[in-house]
Structure formats: structure tokens, C-alpha cells
Amino acid sequence: MKEKLTIIKVGGKVVEDDTSLQLLLSDFAAIKGKKILVHGGGRSATKLAAMLGVENKMVGGRRITDESMLRIVTMVYGGLVNKNVVAKLQAMDINALGLTGADMNVICSVIRPIKDVDYGFVGDVKKVDAAILSDLISKGIVPVMAPLTHDGEGHLLNTNADTIAGETAKALAPYFAVTLIYCFEKSGVLRDENDDNSIIPSISYQEFQSLITEKVIQGGMIPKLENAFAAINAGVEEVLITSASAINAIGGTHIKK
Amino acid sequence: MKEKLTIIKVGGKVVEDDTSLQLLLSDFAAIKGKKILVHGGGRSATKLAAMLGVENKMVGGRRITDESMLRIVTMVYGGLVNKNVVAKLQAMDINALGLTGADMNVICSVIRPIKDVDYGFVGDVKKVDAAILSDLISKGIVPVMAPLTHDGEGHLLNTNADTIAGETAKALAPYFAVTLIYCFEKSGVLRDENDDNSIIPSISYQEFQSLITEKVIQGGMIPKLENAFAAINAGVEEVLITSASAINAIGGTHIKK
Numbered sequence: 028m029k030e031k032l033t034i035i036k037v038g039g040k041v042v043e044d045d046t047s048l049q050l051l052l053s054d055f056a057a058i059k060g061k062k063i064l065v066h067g068g069g070r071s072a073t074k075l076a077a078m079l080g081v082e083n084k085m086v087g088g089r090r091i092t093d094e095s096m097l098r099i100v101t102m103v104y105g106g107l108v109n110k111n112v113v114a115k116l117q118a119m120d121i122n123a124l125g126l127t128g129a130d131m132n133v134i135c136s137v138i139r140p141i142k143d144v145d146y147g148f149v150g151d152v153k154k155v156d157a158a159i160l161s162d163l164i165s166k167g168i169v170p171v172m173a174p175l176t177h178d179g180e181g182h183l184l185n186t187n188a189d190t191i192a193g194e195t196a197k198a199l200a201p202y203f204a205v206t207l208i209y210c211f212e213k214s215g216v217l218r219d220e221n222d223d224n225s226i227i228p229s230i231s232y233q234e235f236q237s238l239i240t241e242k243v244i245q246g247g248m249i250p251k252l253e254n255a256f257a258a259i260n261a262g263v264e265e266v267l268i269t270s271a272s273a274i275n276a277i278g279g280t281h282i283k284k
Numbered sequence: 285m286k287e288k289l290t291i292i293k294v295g296g297k298v299v300e301d302d303t304s305l306q307l308l309l310s311d312f313a314a315i316k317g318k319k320i321l322v323h324g325g326g327r328s329a330t331k332l333a334a335m336l337g338v339e340n341k342m343v344g345g346r347r348i349t350d351e352s353m354l355r356i357v358t359m360v361y362g363g364l365v366n367k368n369v370v371a372k373l374q375a376m377d378i379n380a381l382g383l384t385g386a387d388m389n390v391i392c393s394v395i396r397p398i399k400d401v402d403y404g405f406v407g408d409v410k411k412v413d414a415a416i417l418s419d420l421i422s423k424g425i426v427p428v429m430a431p432l433t434h435d436g437e438g439h440l441l442n443t444n445a446d447t448i449a450g451e452t453a454k455a456l457a458p459y460f461a462v463t464l465i466y467c468f469e470k471s472g473v474l475r476d477e478n479d480d481n482s483i484i485p486s487i488s489y490q491e492f493q494s495l496i497t498e499k500v501i502q503g504g505m506i507p508k509l510e511n512a513f514a515a516i517n518a519g520v521e522e523v524l525i526t527s528a529s530a531i532n533a534i535g536g537t538h539i540k541k
Contacts (some may be wrong), residue, residue, distance in 0.1 A: 075359075100360035101367050105363035105365070105367040106366075106367075110432065111440065117436060117438070124388045125386075129371040131372055131381045132388050177371045179375060180375050181375035
């Protein structure tokens with residue numbers, strides 16, 4: 028039987044506030060067994076960009092990453108957020124290792140091809156080196172992954188953290204019984220976004236499609252769920268969407284195969 | 285016989301200019317066998333601090349690191365400089381892994397005690413985990429070390445890159461035949477700082493002391509050489525001070541046991 032591995036993805040909002048970060052890391056430290064943390068950091072990047080007078084351009088919720096913005100996300104995701112999380116986990120006796128995709132060539136991407144929009148230095152994941160990650164994890168090391176990859180030609184690439192979590196989960200599925208948990212602000216996928224008690228406890232791909240038609244699911248939730256379904260259909264054992272404060276609780280929305 | 289390991293320490297000036305960085309990395313990639321790169325980044329940190337309106341306080345060439353400055357060096361050293369070096373080395377088929385001392389608890393420090401000066405979040409190295417570094421290196425991984433460590437209690441600490449290189453060399457001396465190369469702007473220790481041909485080819489501790497008295501060696505060169513002598517006297521095979529453009533050349537100043 029494969030050993031259990033839990034992959035937690037948390038967004039910027041949670042990791043950028045000291046109190047919520049501390050709570051999250053305590054919950055994360057309490058997860059038994061092997062684990063990986065994938066983090067965002069968008070809000071801090073936006074804030075630093077404003078302080079440095081770098082224009083923040085977003086198209087459909089995705090950041091246009093020109094050279095100046097790449098420097099900013101490299102500093103914020105790879106440095107500020109990642110290294111602080113690592114130091115705080117070490118203080119909780121979790122042997123964390125901060126990684127971008129460039130480190131040990133863990134995740135190689137291709138620059139997103141220009142169609143309607145030129146996203147700049149944005150990467151679409153090509154390959155996750157599951158063997159090297161599996162080797163680290165087996166030694167008790169806990170990877171902390173920043174939303175940055177590289178193209179193998181010397182360029183770092185800004186890469187969606189949900190995608191990194193999903194692709195890493197898929198790549199590690201042959202090695203571990205992977206549980207992938209996407210954390211966000213709500214307690215799960217809600218039938219009524221204003222009612223936190225309207226959680227949809229489980230959802231199939233067909234139901235997901237209907238809920239898009241009904242406009243119950245919209246915006247950034249759509250690609251998040253697309254990633255979730257891709258993961259569950261590629262051998263990931265369990266995929267869950269829940270709030271960051273409930274990673275050790277029963278609840279949230281389970282993705283059905 | 286122990287396998288050879290080369291540890292190169294380069295300062296901010298070299299890694300912060302695209303042309304000199306590219307040259308350095310090509311030279312570094314050409315070094316045969318196991319290797320480690322330790323980098324600075326002070327000039328970029330100073331520049332970013334100025335852009336963000338954070339006051340840059342130096343005492344005796346050492347940076348006072350308050351909370352705002354710690355955020356800046358974490359972004360610049362751990363993010364911008366480190367991850368760009370890693371991505372560029374990967375493009376040269378060097379399997380680089382960027383590390384701060386917090387990652388895998390590789391280097392634990394103590395906050396520098398307050399005597400005459402409160403340096404703030406500045407670390408004095410307490411312990412380098414040579415076993416984990418040696419394991420990585422033996423697998424063909426090339427550590428790229430940023431001048432940041434941690435205190436094991438959740439704080440990152442700004443830490444002198446020369447010290448990191450020296451302490452790492454000393455810790456790895458039981459595992460490898462270590463050559464430690466300190467790169468700086470000049471071709472070695474010069475008898476006349478205005479004459480690049482006045483390199484002192486080798487220097488003993490006694491000669492070093494005399495040269496301090498004669499004021500031939502002064503300023504930041506003194507702690508650099510102190511680190512160099514400490515390393516050679518703690519089992520490091522060879523310690524060399526040379527220019528960043530000459531790491532594969534014969535020359536520079538050799539430190540005598």
C-alpha cells in the first residue's frame with residue numbers, strides 16, 4: 028500500500044497575514060505523515076509593485092508578468108513568502124525546504140504561448156520531477172513550493188500556484204496515496220456564495236458543468252476546479268476544496284472521480 | 285582519498301551585473317567535480333532599500349538589519365539573486381539548488397549579541413549541517429547559498445556571505461578535500477592597492493598580522509582574511525583569494541597554514 032502524502036495549497040491572503048499564517052502553519056505541522064505546502068503571494072506582489080511604481084496588469088485574474096514584474100514576484104514568492112514560511116516551519120520542527128521549479132529542476136515549464144494575450148514571463152508546467160521530490164519527501168523533508176518555475180533556458184516563470192499543486196499531486200500519484208487540498212476563503216464550493224452553510228459536500232464533473240451553466244460556479248473558481256478534476260482523474264486519491272482554517276477538519280467540497 | 289569540493293564565494297558586485305554574472309557562472313560551470321556557490325547581494329539590497337525609502341545603516345561595513353531591512357534582504361538574497369543564479373545554472377546543466385540556512389536547517393545561527401552596536405536581525409553561524417549538504421553534493425546537486433540563516437525560532441537572519449563560505453568549508457572538510465575561493469574585485473591581496481601586479485602570492489598568519497600593522501591590509505579585507513585563516517587551520521585543504529574572473533586560473537593569494 029502506498030504511503031499517504033498530503034499536498035496543501037494556500038493562497039496569498041492566508042500566508043500574507045501573520046496571524047492567519049501562524050494558524051495555518053500550526054495546522055499544517057499537525058498533519059500526520061508526508062506533506063507538501065504550495066503557497067501563493069499575489070497580494071504582497073501587488074503591494075510591492077505599487078510601492079516601486081511598477082504597473083500591475085491583470086487579464087482574467089491572471090497577472091501579466093513583464094521583466095519588472097518578474098523581478099517582483101521572484102523577490103516576493105521565492106524570497107519573502109517562501110523563506111519566512113520555511114523558517115517558521117523549522118521552528119515547529121518541520122524540516123522544510125523552500126523550492127521554486129528551478130531548484131533541482133523540480134518543475135520545468137514553457138512560456139505561455141501568445142494567443143490573444145501576451146502574459147510575458149508566465150509558465151505552463153511541462154514536467155514535474157517526481158523522483159527527486161519523492162526522494163526528499165521519503166527522507167522526512169517537507170517541500171515548500173513557491174509559484175515560480177523555469178524554462179530550462181535561464182528564465183524564471185511566474186506560475187499559477189493551483190496548477191503547481193495539481194501537477195505536483197498528479198506527478199506524485201504513482202509514488203504516494205496523494206490527498207490534495209485546495210484552501211481558499213470559503214469553507215468549500217458554495218451553492219449560495221453569501222451563505223457559508225450552503226457547502227456542496229461533493230461534486231462530479233457533470234455537476235460542475237451544470238453549476239457553471241447556472242452561474243453558481245464562476246470566475247477564478249472555474250480553473251481551480253478544472254485543476255481539481257484533472258488531478259482526481261489522473262490518479263490522485265482525494266481532492267478537497269476547503270478553507271485554510273479547516274485543513275484538519277471534516278468538511279469542504281470533495282471532488283468525485 | 286577524499287573527493288575534491290570547490291566552494292566559491294562571490295560578492296554582490298559580480299552577481300548583480302548581468303554580464304559579469306554570466307561570465308562567472310560560465311567559469312563556475314567549468315569547474316570540474318563537486319562544487320558550491322555562495323553569493324552576496326548587498327548592492328541590490330541597498331538599491332531596493334533606497335527605492336522603498338528604508339534607511340540603510342552601516343556600522344564598520346556591516347549592515348544594521350531592522351525588520352524592514354530583513355524583509356529587503358530576504359527578498360533580494362533569498363529571492364532575486366539566489367533564484368536567478370539557480371535558473372541560469374540549470375540552463376548550463378548544473379543541477380543547482382538555492383538554499384538559505386533555514387532550508388533543511390542547513391545553517392543555524394544565533395542573533396548577534398548586542399555589545400556596542402545592535403545589529404538587529406544579524407546571525408552568527410552556530411552550526412552547519414554538513415551531513416545533509418554532503419548527501420546533496422554526492423548526488424550531483426550544486427548548492428547555491430544565499431547569505432541568510434535562521435535562529436531555529438522562526439526568524440531569518442542576515443549573515444555575512446564570507447562567514448557562510450568559511451563555516452561551510454570547515455564543516456565539509458571531514459567529507460571532502462575542500463578548496464575555498466574568495467572572489468573579490470582585485471586579483472588577490474595586493475601590496476599596493478593601486479597596482480594589480482603587486483599580488484602577494486601566499487601569506488601566513490604572521491605576515492597577515494604584520495601587513496595589518498603596516499596598513500597594507502585594512503578595512504573589509506581583515507575579516508575576510510580572518511575567515512580564510514580560520515578555514516585553513518580547521519582542515520580546509522586550500523584557501524585562495526582571487527578575482528571572480530580568475531577562478532579557473534593560476535594566481536591570486538594563497539593562504540598558508
